[in-house]
Amino acid sequence: MVRENIFAMLSKIKSRLWSKIVVKFRYTSFYPFLYNSYWHYKLNKNNVFNLTDSNYYSAIPNRGAGVGHQLANWNAGYWYAHYFGLKFSHTPFSTKSWEDFLGFGEDEVQTELLLNTKGYTAVRLPLFDENKREEIELTKRIIHSYKNKKVVFIAEQDQFYKEQFGVCDAIKKKFYAALAREKNQLVYDENVYNVAIHIRRGDITIGQKKGNTNHIMRWQDNNYFEHVLNNVLKHINTDKEVKIYLFSQGNLNDFKSFIGYKNLTFCLDMSGQDSFLHMVYADLLITSKSSFSYKPALLNNGIKVCPRDFWHSYPSEKDWIIAEEDGTFNSEQIKKLDEYYTGKHTQKL
Template sequence: MTVSELVGKIRLRIWYKIIQKTVNTGTYPKLYKSYWHWLLNRKSTTTDNQMRYYTAIPNKGAGIGHQMANWIAGYWYARQFGLRFAHEPFSKESWETFLGFGEGEEKVETLVKNGYKKVKLPLFRESRPHEFALNKNIIDSYKGKKVVFIAEQDQFYRDQYGVVEDLRRKFFAAQERSNDQFIYSRQHLNVAIHVRRGDILPGQQNQNPNLVMRWQDNSYFEKVLTRVLAVIPTTRPVAIYLFSQGNREDFSEFEKFENIHFCLDMGPKESFLHMVFADILITSKSSFSYKPALISKGIKVCPENFWHKYPKSADYILAGDNALFNEEHLTDQLHQINE
C-alpha cells in the first residue's frame, strides 16, 4: 500500500466516524459542499435541462452482496430523482463481467473525462421524506450543469426488488453467460441451500450484536429443507446442493438427505450462478443469497425476518424463524414447474 493510499484510508475512516456522530443532527447536511450550493442557488430559475447523472459507489471493502446493494440503490434513486444512471464498477473486474450490470451504461470515469463534475450528496433515510426532499432540492440547484451526483457510501434502499426486472435483463444478457458451466443435472429438480457462515462462526454471534440478526442454526435449514422435500412430487428425482464455507463435518445434520452435494469449496461466482439457476433456492439472512434470489426465475424460500424486503410475488415463500412456511403455497408453485 502506498503512502497516498494509506492517507486516503485514514481520511475515509475519520469521515465515516464524523458521519456516525452527526447523521442524526441538524449539523450533518452542512458537512457537504452541495448543501451550501443549494443554499446559495435555491432561488435559481434556470430551465436548462442539461443531462445529469446519479450513482452509488459499491463499497470496495464489503462483500459482493453488499456491493450489489449499493449499486442497486444508485440505480433506483437515479429514477426517483429523475436522473440518468452512471455506473461505478465493482471491486473486482471478474464480478464486473460476471454480472454484466455495467454493460450499456455510462461510466462515471468517462463522464468525468468529458467535463462532468462529481457532487457528493448527504445520506437520507427513506422513512424521512424531508431528508429525501433536501437531496432533491440540492440536485435541482445544479440544473444547467454537467454533474454526476454521488450518493454517500452505503446509502440504504430497503426494497431492492424495485429494479428486479433490470437486474434479470442485465444478468441474463451479459456476455459472460456464454461461459457459464453447471454441475446441475437437467433430469433433476435442483434444490440449492445457502447457509451463511465464513463471517459468522458458531458461538461467534453472541460476541457481536450486529451478527445476532444474521445468525441461523443448521437446524433451521434442516427443518426448511425437510418441509420442502415433503411436498415435492415423487415423479421427479431431487438433487440437493448446499453452498457454504467450512468442513463437511460442520453440516452433519444434512448427511441423512439423499443425493446431497456439499459445495463448500466452490468459488463465490460459481456459487452465485448456481443459486440463480436452482429450481428451488433456500436463502439465508445474507445479501449473498438474497441477490441471486432477486435474479432467479425459480422458487425462493426465504427468511421472513430480513433487512431487505421481498417482492409480493408467488415465487417467494417466506419462512419464519421457526422454519415454518405455507406448504400449500409451495405445492402450487411446484405444480407450475411440472406443467
C-alpha cells in the same frame, strides 16, 4: 509506484476519517452542513434553472464489503437515479472478476468517463432516510440547484434502499445477457429438480461466538435449514428426481445432520462466483440471512424460500415463500408453493 501507493494509502485514510465523521453526525441537525452540495443549494435555492436535465446519479460499491453488500449499493444507485429523474452512471465493483461476472456495467455510461473526459463534476449527496419525506425533499432540492451544471451526483457510501426487488427486472436482464454467461459451468442436471441451500457461516460463525450483536442477528443454526428443507421436500410436487446442493463454508463436521439426506451434495469449497451462479440457476433456492444469497434470489427465476426477518424486503409474488424462525411456512404459503411448482417451471440451464 511508491507515489501511487502513498496516494492510495492517503485516500484510504481520508475515506475512513470521513466515514467516522458521517457516523458521528448522521442523526444530528448539523449533518447536512458537512456537504458542499447542501451549501450550494442554500446559495442557489432562489435561482431559476433550465428544466432540461442531463445530470447523472451513481453509487460506489463499498470497496471494503462483500459482493452482496456491494450489490445493495449498486441497486440503490440504479433505483434512486430513476427515482430522482436522473440518468444512471455505472461505478464498477471492487474487483474486475466480479465486475465481469455480473456484467451490470456492460451497457451503461461509465462514471469515470463522465468525470475524466466529458466535463462532469462529482457532487456527493448527504445520506437520506427513504421513509422520511423531509430528507427526500431536501435531496430533491439539492439536485435541482445543479440544473445548470454538468454533474454526477454520488450517493453517500451505503445509502440504504430497503426494497431491493424494485430493480429485479433490470438486473435480471443485465445478468442473463452478460458476456460472462457464455462461460457458465453448472454442475446441475437439467433433467432433475435442483434445490440449493445457502447457509451463511465463515465470519458470522466467529462473530456469533464472540457475541458480536450484528452477527448474532444474522445467525441461523442448522435446525432452521433442516426444517425448511423438510417442509420443501414434503410439499413440492414433481415427477422429477430432486437433488440438493448445500452452499456454505467450513467442513463436513459442521453439517453432520445433513448427511442422511438423499441426493445431497456439499459445495463447501466452491468459489464465491460459482456458488452465486448456482444459487441464481436453482429451481428452488433456500436463502439465509445474508446478502450473498438474497442477491442471487433477486436474479433467480425459480422459487425462493427466505427467512422472514431480514434487512431487505421481499416482493409479494407467488414464487417468494417466507419462512418463520422455526423453518415453517403457513398453509397459505404452502398452497402457493404447490400451485406455482408444476415441474414445467424448471430453470433453463
